[in-house]
Amino acid sequence: MATQVAIPLYDQLSKDFHQRAAVPENEDDTLHNWRQNAFEKFRQQGFPSIRQEDWKYTNLVPYLKEDLQTEPLAYDYNEISPEQASQFHLNKLDANILVLVNGKLNTSLSSFHGDADVSVQSINSAASHQHYRPYLGKEIDLKQDTLAALNSALFSDGLFIEVRGNAVVEKPLHVINLYTSAGNIFLQPRNLIVAHKSCAVSIIETSANISNGSIVWVNSVTEVYAEENAQVNHYVLQSGLTNTRQVNHTEVTQKTRSLYNNYTVTLPDADLVRNNLNINLVESGTETHLYGLYLAAEQQLVDNHTTVDHRKPNCFSNELYKGVLTGNAKAVFNGKIFVHQEAQKTNAFQQNNNLLLSDRAVIDSKPQLEIFADDVKCSHGSTAGQFNEEALFYLRSRGIGESSARSLMVSAFAFDVINKIKIGALRSHIEKLISHNLSKWYASK
Amino acid sequence: MLTIKNLHAGVEDKKILKGINLQVNAGEVHAIMGPNGSGKSSLASVLAGRETYEVTEGEVTLDEKELLEMSPEDRAREGLFLAFQYPVEIPGVSNINFLKTALNEIRAYKGLPPLDAKSFLALTKEKQKLVEFDAKFTNRSLNEGFSGGEKKRNEIFQLAMLEPKLAILDETDSGLDIDALRIVSHGVNKLRSNKNAFIIITHYQRLLEYIVPDFVHVLYDGKIVKSGTKELALELEEKGYDWLKEEAQLQEQV
Numbered sequence: 001m002a003t004q005v006a007i008p009l010y011d012q013l014s015k016d017f018h019q020r021a022a023v024p025e026n027e028d029d030t031l032h033n034w035r036q037n038a039f040e041k042f043r044q045q046g047f048p049s050i051r052q053e054d055w056k057y058t059n060l061v062p063y064l065k066e067d068l069q070t071e072p073l074a075y076d077y078n079e080i081s082p083e084q085a086s087q088f089h090l091n092k093l094d095a096n097i098l099v100l101v102n103g104k105l106n107t108s109l110s111s112f113h114g115d116a117d118v119s120v121q122s123i124n125s126a127a128s129h130q131h132y133r134p135y136l137g138k139e140i141d142l143k144q145d146t147l148a149a150l151n152s153a154l155f156s157d158g159l160f161i162e163v164r165g166n167a168v169v170e171k172p173l174h175v176i177n178l179y180t181s182a183g184n185i186f187l188q189p190r191n192l193i194v195a196h197k198s199c200a201v202s203i204i205e206t207s208a209n210i211s212n213g214s215i216v217w218v219n220s221v222t223e224v225y226a227e228e229n230a231q232v233n234h235y236v237l238q239s240g241l242t243n244t245r246q247v248n249h250t251e252v253t254q255k256t257r258s259l260y261n262n263y264t265v266t267l268p269d270a271d272l273v274r275n276n277l278n279i280n281l282v283e284s285g286t287e288t289h290l291y292g293l294y295l296a297a298e299q300q301l302v303d304n305h306t307t308v309d310h311r312k313p314n315c316f317s318n319e320l321y322k323g324v325l326t327g328n329a330k331a332v333f334n335g336k337i338f339v340h341q342e343a344q345k346t347n348a349f350q351q352n353n354n355l356l357l358s359d360r361a362v363i364d365s366k367p368q369l370e371i372f373a374d375d376v377k378c379s380h381g382s383t384a385g386q387f388n389e390e391a392l393f394y395l396r397s398r399g400i401g402e403s404s405a406r407s408l409m410v411s412a413f414a415f416d417v418i419n420k421i422k423i424g425a426l427r428s429h430i431e432k433l434i435s436h437n438l439s440k441w442y443a444s445k
Numbered sequence: 446m447l448t449i450k451n452l453h454a455g456v457e458d459k460k461i462l463k464g465i466n467l468q469v470n471a472g473e474v475h476a477i478m479g480p481n482g483s484g485k486s487s488l489a490s491v492l493a494g495r496e497t498y499e500v501t502e503g504e505v506t507l508d509e510k511e512l513l514e515m516s517p518e519d520r521a522r523e524g525l526f527l528a529f530q531y532p533v534e535i536p537g538v539s540n541i542n543f544l545k546t547a548l549n550e551i552r553a554y555k556g557l558p559p560l561d562a563k564s565f566l567a568l569t570k571e572k573q574k575l576v577e578f579d580a581k582f583t584n585r586s587l588n589e590g591f592s593g594g595e596k597k598r599n600e601i602f603q604l605a606m607l608e609p610k611l612a613i614l615d616e617t618d619s620g621l622d623i624d625a626l627r628i629v630s631h632g633v634n635k636l637r638s639n640k641n642a643f644i645i646i647t648h649y650q651r652l653l654e655y656i657v658p659d660f661v662h663v664l665y666d667g668k669i670v671k672s673g674t675k676e677l678a679l680e681l682e683e684k685g686y687d688w689l690k691e692e693a694q695l696q697e698q699v
Contacts, residue, residue: 388533388535389496390533391533391535393495393496393517394529394532394533394535395535395538395543395547396494396516396517396518396521397493397494397517397518397520397521397526397527397529398521398526398543398544398547398603398607399518399521399522399547399548399550399551399554399607400518400543400546400547400550401518401550402516402518404546404550405518408538408543408546409535409538411537411538412535412536412537412538412586413537414537415536415537416536416537
């Protein structure tokens with residue numbers, strides 16, 4: 001393919017794969033073959049191109065121009081001190097903390113090492129675990145998602161979290177992803193989260209790029225399995241990611257009567273954030289809520305692709321994504337809902353609203369519903385608008401300065417997403433980050 | 446307190462205000478009446494600083510300060526308040542948070558420290574009682590889902606909280622039933638003092654039975670064509686505006 005030739009990383013990754021295949025470490029043949037197959041899928045298709053429908057609005061080529069070191073090569077990074085890591089703890093959040101450095105679990109920086117309810121280990125050491133192979137990559141369509149295929153072929157580290165059946169985990173797990181490198185780097189972490197029958201758990205992911213100016217490219221895959229009656233709250237906060245380019249693939253599989261809530265908040269900084277969030281409702285009676293908020297400025301690109309696959313009857317899914325764009329920022333929202341013929345009595349709702357604060361900001365919003373069952377309730381809506389000038393005048397006429405009035409209105413716009421975040425300390429942290437960004441935007445005017 | 450001299454303003458090429466002169470002193474209540482399209486609400490908008498209007502001539506001072514040079518927020522901070530004809534719904538901004546922000550920005554402008562939570566709460570309670578505004582509304586989103594009457598009462602509640610020097614009530618009586626009208630008027634009467642002033646824009650004499658004005662002005666075709674006392678309002682109620690229109694046209698011909 002023409003686009004592959006332009007990307008030096010492609011050849012590097014091929015080399016890496018052959019090197020890696022020669023030394024299969026502690027992986028058995030089935031795993032080895034799976035990786036081989038995954039790499040073959042990537043090799044055939046290469047990096048996604050804008051000719052593919054799912055990548056029509058996001059061209060990766062400009063983000064892959066630089067030389068990037070891949071993981072198997074030795075790369076330098078500064079050791080992170082516990083004091084440094086503790087800066088990324090959230091104020092007033094009582095949580096079990098796991099710190100990952102460049103996708104690798106760092107036990108000395110982590111305060112939590114597993115207990116009776118939750119087991120935590122590096123995915124590297126999980127190969128022989130009885131619950132590893134049955135779950136790994138089970139629902140990912142490697143042919144469709146070539147970057148997920150690339151990750152599957154080459155990932156070398158990440159987290160494996162298991163929550164025991166019937167365990168109600170009181171403290172949220174706070175996963176802090178820190179990235180640091182002396183040179184430009186391409187990372188491929190892999191996380192697997194298995195929530196067993198009737199458990200309840202909240203997972204918060206935050207991140208930060210603490211390199212001094214190096215480009216950090218992250219092609220991550222996280223799989224979440226919610227077994228029967230399990231409840232999983234999954235918070236993903238994407239902030240503090242200057243010089244970062246990310247493609248995050250999250251594949252969620254829900255069994256009967258399980259509940260999965262995803263809250264994805266993307267704040268300005270990263271050059272590129274592409275989130276692929278796929279929800280597979282493989283059994284009946286499930287409930288799913290997807291809430292998203294994205295703020296983007298300058299030349300940033302935030303792309304949220306979500307898929308909710310209603311395969312079985314009586315499932316409920318609700319999705320609300322809101323975006324605020326300024327400068328030359330661009331955002332993409334693509335929300336697919338599939339309702340299979342068998343999935344009668346499906347309730348599926350989707351909404352995407354955008355606030356454009358500059359004439360140059362762009363949103364491509366695309367709801368996509370494919371319904372093959374006849375007894376369902378589905379709706380979708382998409383809006384893009386500017387500030388309500390009358391509302392702005394109303395606030396100002398009460399003595400509220402223009403920039404505070406604008407901030408108030410952006411916060412108000414974001415309110416129905418932010419308000420859904422149940423963990424107070426996280427919510428106020430996000431509110432603070434939002435108002436910090438807004439004051440930056442208005443100060444630069 | 447407020448001096449308007451030869452004020453001309455319009456929207457794009459359309460001239461709406463064609464030379465308004467008005468003097469409002471502290472302690473006074475002025476009513477501005479007039480037929481539809483005469484420029485009543487435009488006058489309110491121009492005074493409050495709505496950006497769609499362009500002032501082409503004239504000057505307005507509020508306590509010797511040039512009003513027209515100021516941003517809408519600075520006019521409010523200087524003590525001007527407009528009770529909107531159509532208050533805006535802003536989902537996600539709580540009424541109380543909005544008021545606190547407004548009050549503290551006005552205080553900061555005057556060099557005062559922000560009000561602490563306790564004093565703010567006490568003030569809120571006091572003013573709620575004064576204008577009979579139900580406490581349940583204060584925690585809701587600003588005007589969201591409020592009935593027409595509730596929105597107007599919220600305007601008067603804000604007026605009570607912000608204690609402006611000059612309040613302009615733009616058709617506050619429209620859409621009010623008789624009970625709400627009584628409550629709103631009652632609130633305004635309690636807020637009247639010899640330190641503040643009111644401009645009441647209305648179509649009907651009805652409101653003026655409750656809020657008794659010191660002066661009544663009739664606006665027609667962008668000018669004040671007649672001024673008088675509260676008896677003028679009664680006369681208008683009886684005779685309509687046509688006789689004034691004719692008078693105004695006659696004057697123009699001369």
